[in-house]
Amino acid sequence: MPSPINKKLLKHLAELARIELNSREEERLSKDLQEILSHFEELQQLDTSEVKPMTGGTSLKNIFREDEERQNKYAGAGAEVFPEKEGGFLKVPPVFE
Amino acid sequence: MYSLRNLTIKSFHEGLVEKKFSALEITQAFFSYIKETDKRIGAYLNLNEDGAVMAAERVDIALAQGESLGVLAGVPLAVKDNILIKSLPATAGSKSLENYIASYSAGVIQKLKKEKAIFLGKTNLDEFAMGASTENSGFHITRNPHDPTRVPGGSSGGSAAAVAAHMAIAALGSETGGSIRQPAGFCGVVGLKPTYGAVSRSGLIAMTSSLDQIGPITKTVEDAAFLFKSIAGQDVYDSTSVETSYGDELMNPTLQGVRNLTIGLPNEYFPKELDGEVGKAIEKVILDLETLKIKFKKISLPFTKYAIPCYYIIVPAEVSANLARFDGIRYSRIDEKRLNAKTLKEIYTRQRGEGFGTETKRRVILGTFVLSSGYYDAYYQKAQQVRSLIKNDFEQAFKQVDVILGPVSTTPAFKIGEKISDPYEMYLCDLFLSPSNLAGNPAISIPVKETVSQVQGDGKLPIGFQLIGKHFREADILAIGQYYEKIKR
Numbered sequence: 001m002p003s004p005i006n007k008k009l010l011k012h013l014a015e016l017a018r019i020e021l022n023s024r025e026e027e028r029l030s031k032d033l034q035e036i037l038s039h040f041e042e043l044q045q046l047d048t049s050e051v052k053p054m055t056g057g058t059s060l061k062n063i064f065r066e067d068e069e070r071q072n073k074y075a076g077a078g079a080e081v082f083p084e085k086e087g088g089f090l091k092v093p094p095v096f097e
Numbered sequence: 098m099y100s101l102r103n104l105t106i107k108s109f110h111e112g113l114v115e116k117k118f119s120a121l122e123i124t125q126a127f128f129s130y131i132k133e134t135d136k137r138i139g140a141y142l143n144l145n146e147d148g149a150v151m152a153a154e155r156v157d158i159a160l161a162q163g164e165s166l167g168v169l170a171g172v173p174l175a176v177k178d179n180i181l182i183k184s185l186p187a188t189a190g191s192k193s194l195e196n197y198i199a200s201y202s203a204g205v206i207q208k209l210k211k212e213k214a215i216f217l218g219k220t221n222l223d224e225f226a227m228g229a230s231t232e233n234s235g236f237h238i239t240r241n242p243h244d245p246t247r248v249p250g251g252s253s254g255g256s257a258a259a260v261a262a263h264m265a266i267a268a269l270g271s272e273t274g275g276s277i278r279q280p281a282g283f284c285g286v287v288g289l290k291p292t293y294g295a296v297s298r299s300g301l302i303a304m305t306s307s308l309d310q311i312g313p314i315t316k317t318v319e320d321a322a323f324l325f326k327s328i329a330g331q332d333v334y335d336s337t338s339v340e341t342s343y344g345d346e347l348m349n350p351t352l353q354g355v356r357n358l359t360i361g362l363p364n365e366y367f368p369k370e371l372d373g374e375v376g377k378a379i380e381k382v383i384l385d386l387e388t389l390k391i392k393f394k395k396i397s398l399p400f401t402k403y404a405i406p407c408y409y410i411i412v413p414a415e416v417s418a419n420l421a422r423f424d425g426i427r428y429s430r431i432d433e434k435r436l437n438a439k440t441l442k443e444i445y446t447r448q449r450g451e452g453f454g455t456e457t458k459r460r461v462i463l464g465t466f467v468l469s470s471g472y473y474d475a476y477y478q479k480a481q482q483v484r485s486l487i488k489n490d491f492e493q494a495f496k497q498v499d500v501i502l503g504p505v506s507t508t509p510a511f512k513i514g515e516k517i518s519d520p521y522e523m524y525l526c527d528l529f530l531s532p533s534n535l536a537g538n539p540a541i542s543i544p545v546k547e548t549v550s551q552v553q554g555d556g557k558l559p560i561g562f563q564l565i566g567k568h569f570r571e572a573d574i575l576a577i578g579q580y581y582e583k584i585k586r
Contacts, residue, residue, distance in 0.1 A: 004472070010462070017417060017465045018424075018442065019458055020450030032459055032520055033466070039521055040406045043479050046486070053481030054488060057293040057307035057537050058337050077200030082426070092426060095441050 003034045099123070101130055101263045106320040109266055110168045113160065120160075120171030120215070124153040127173050127217055131264045139239045140249075140259040142178050143186050144218035149173065152215045159213070168323055170213040175265035177256050178219035179226055180311060181300040182206050189302045190222040190252075192235040193452025197428045203300025204332040205269065205311050212327050217265055220255030224454045225420065226276055226304045228252050229526035232517050233456045240513070241283060243549075243558055247510040250280030250526075256314045257284040267315040267324055271301055273308045274408050275505075275530030278542035281314055282505035282561025285549035287578070288314045289321045292569045293537035294339045296325075297332030305415040306337075308534050318543060318578035322347050325571060341569060350576030352389070358499040358573055359392045360564075365401035366503030366529050375504050378545040378560040383502070385546070385584050386577070394498055398490040401532055403483050408531040409524055410467050410480035417464030420457070425449060459520060488536040491565075500573050501565040503529050505542045509558035533565045540565040541574045543581065 010030050014021050021029065076088070084091035099118055112118055128146055135141055156171035176182060179189040181199035183206075188194045202210065209216075223233035231239040231254030239254045241247040242262035249258040253270030257280035260268050270277040272290040281288025289312045296311050303309060313324035326347050331340040346354070362383070367376070383393065422428075425448020438444045453461070467476035494501060506526060516523045533540045541564050548560040564574040 005466070009466075013462050013465045013469070015446075016469070017461045018421075018445040018449055019453065019461060020446040021458070025455075025458065028455070029459055029462060033463055036409065036459075036463065036521055036524075040410060040476065043403060043406050043410075043483055044475070046403065046479075046483060048479060048482035048486070051482040051485050053478055054484040054535075055307075055481060056337070058339075060294070060337060060339065063336065073201075080198075090426065093438060093441050093444065 003037050005030060005033045005037060101126060104266050105316050106168060106172050106267055106323050107317075109172055110170070113171055114166065120153040120156040121150065123171070124149050124173055124215055124217070127264065131217070134262055134264055137240065137245060138242055138258050138262050138264070139237050140220055140255045140262065140264055141175070141218045142188060142190070142221050142236055142255065145182070145185055145216050148185070149215050149217055152213070156213050156215070167212045169209065169327055171215060172266050173215045173217045174209070175218060175220045175256055175259040175268035176206070176216055177222055177253050177268070177270050179222060179271060179302040179304075180206065180269055181302070182216055182219070185219065187219065187302065188236070189226070190224045190234040190236065191452060191454070191457070193423055193425070193448065194428055199300075201300060203311075204297030204334060205328040206300065208328055208330075220253075220259055220268065222255055223252035224457050225302065225416070226252040226271055226273060227416070227456050227460055229275065229279055229523050230511075230513075230516065231255060231280070232513065233454055235454050238513060241510045243285060244510065246512055247558070248283065248513055250283035250510060252276040252280075253288070253314060254280045257281050257286055257288065260284070260286045260314050260316060267313060267320055269311055269328075270314045271309060271311050272534065273305045273412065274527045274534045277312045277314060278505050278530055278540060278561070278563055279526060281542040282544070282563075283510035283559065285544045285559030285561075286314055286316055287318050287321045287544070288312065288542045289325055289571070289575075290534070290540050291325060291329065291571060292539040294337050295329050295341055295539070295569060295571070297330070297335040297338045299332050299334035303419040305412045306419065307415060308412070318541070318575060318582050319348075321541065322575045322579070325575075343572065346572040347575060350572070350579055352580065355576050355580050356390050358577065359394055359497070360386065360577070361394050361396035361494055361498030361501045363396050363398045363401070363494070363501060363503060365398050370507065371504065372508040375506070375508060375560055378548055379504050379562050381547075382545055382562045382581070386581060388584065389580055391577070396494050396498060396501070398494060398532065400483065400486045400490050404487055404532040404535060405524055405528060407480045407483040407487065408527065408535060410476050411484060411535070413460040413464030414468050414477050415464070416460045417468065420461055423449065423452070425452065456520070484535050487532050491533070491536040491538055495567050499567065499570070500577060503563055503565075505529065505561035505563045509560055529563070538565050538568060539571045539574060541578055543578050546584070
C-alpha cells in the first residue's frame with residue numbers, strides 16, 4: 001500500500017483535529033507519518049478475517065444502574081480559571097460565523 | 098538516626114510508630130533534600146510543601162493520641178503530574194494545562210488520603226504520558242540519577258527518578274505501554290503495572306482509556322505490594338474497574354507457594370539483538386531464581402513482533418478522541434491575544450497548536466487518520482484484531498506457565514537526545530512491554546541485583562527484568578519478586 005499521506009491530506013487531518021500547524025511542522029509531520037505508516041505495513045500480512053476485534057481493555061459486560069437523581073458535587077468546579085464568565089456561564093465567541 | 102536513603106515504606110512505618118522520628122521531621126527533611134538535589138535531576142514539576150507539612154502534623158497528632166496507623170500513614174510520596182490531587186496543579190507535562198488546578202482528587206488519591214499518606218509534589222512526565230524518555234515534557238527534561246547524561250526513561254520518568262534519587266520514599270506512576278516498568282528499569286527501582294481494571298483510572302488524565310493504569314514505583318517489591326494493595330479496588334467513577342479481593346498472599350507469600358509456580362521464558366523476548374549486558378543480567382536472575390527451586394519452561398508468544406504497530410495504531414486513535422476535550426477553553430486560561438479570536442474554531446486551533454508539543458500533535462493527527470473513513474478498516478480495525486491475537490498469545494502461554502519472565506528493555510538507559518528525533522526508534526522502546534499492556538496482564542519491573550550501585554553518578558547503569566502474571570494474579574509476580582529480593586549472593 002503506497003503511503004496516502006501528503007501535504008494536502010495532512011492539512012485536512014490537522015483541520016479535523018483542530019490543530020494549527022506552521023509550515024515547518026507540516027513538513028516534519030508529513031515525513032514522520034509516512035515513516036510511521038510504513039512500519040504498519042507488517043500488519044497487512046496477517047490474515048485476520050476470522051479474528052474478532054478486541055474493542056476495549058476488559059471483557060466486562062455492561063453494568064446497569066437505576067437512573068436516580070444525584071447531587072453533582074463538582075458543578076462549576078474549574079470555572080475559576082476561566083477568563084470570561086456571565087451569570088454562571090462561560091463566555092466564548094460564537095460557534096457560527 | 099535515620100537516612101532518607103534507607104527509608105522504605107516498611108522501615109518508615111516502623112520508625113514512626115517506635116517514635117524514632119516524627120512524620121513532620123521526615124517530611125521537612127525530604128523538602129530540604131529535594132531543594133538541594135532536584136536542581137540536578139528535574140524530577141518534580143511542582144512541590145506541595147504547605148499541604149504536606151499540614152498532613153504530616155496531623156499524622157503526628159494522631160499518633161500522639163494513640164490512634165493506630167496504617168502502614169502508609171505519613172509516608173512521603175511523589176505523584177505523577179497526570180494524576181489529580183484536589184487544589185494542586187495537574188499539567189500532565191503539557192503547556193496547554195499550565196494553569197489548570199485540579200477540582201477533585203483521583204480515586205487512588207482519595208484512598209491514599211484516607212490512609213494518611215503524604216504527597217510531596219507532582220512529578221515530570223512526557224506530555225500526556227506519551228514517550229519513553231521524559232524528553233517530551235512541555236516544561237523540562239529529567240535526568241537519570243545514575244548518570245545525568247542519560248534519560249530516566251518515560252513516561253513516568255519523574256516518579257522513577259524521584260524514588261531512585263531518594264527524593265520520595267515511593268511514587269505513583271501511570272502506564273499505557275511500559276511507562277512504569279521502563280523508567281523503573283532505567284532508574285534501578287521497582288515498578289508495578291497492575292491488571293487492567295484492578296486500579297481506578299478516575300482522575301487520571303486519560304491518554305488511552307483501554308490501556309491506562311496507575312501503579313506504584315518503589316524501592317522494594319514489598320513496598321510495591323503495600324502501595325498496590327492500598328490503591329486497588331472498584332471505584333464507581335471508573336466503570337472498567339472491578340472489585341478485587343487480594344488477600345494475605347500479597348504481603349505474606351510463602352516459599353512453598355513460589356515453588357509451585359512455573360516461569361515461562363518466551364523465545365521472542367530473548368532476540369539476538371539483545372544488548373550483551375542485558376542478556377547476561379537476565380541469565381543471572383534465572384540462575385538466582387533456580388536456587389529457590391522454581392521451575393522454568395521455554396514458551397513462545399508468536400505475535401510479539403506485531404505488538405508495536407498494533408499499539409501505535411490503537412494508542413493514537415484513542416489519544417485523538419481523549420485529547421479532544423482540551424479545547425483551549427475548559428482547562429486553560431485564555432490570554433488577550435486569543436480572546437481576540439473571532440470564532441470558536443480559531444480558539445481551538447490556535448490553543449491546541451500552541452499548547453501541544455510535537456509528539457502530541459503527531460499522535461492526535463495520526464489517530465485522526467487511522468479513524469478516518471476509508472482508512473478505518475485497514476488500520477484501526479486491523480489493529481483491534483491483532484490485539485485479540487496478542488491477547489490470545491498470553492492466554493495460550495498461561496495454560497502452560499504461571500508467570501512470564503523477560504528483560505524490560507533491550508539496553509540500559511540511553512543518552513539524552515539519542516532517540517528524540519526518530520519517533521519510531523523511540524516507539525521500539527516498548528518492544529517487550531506493550532504486548533502485556535495490550536493483553537491487560539499485570540507486570541512488574543525489578544532491578545537485577547548488582548546492577549544498581551549505591552553510589553549515584555558512578556556511571557554504572559541499572560538493568561531491570563520483568564515478571565508478567567495472569568490477570569488479577571499480582572500476588573504471583575509480587576511473591577517471586579519478594580523472594581528474589583531476599584536471595585543473598
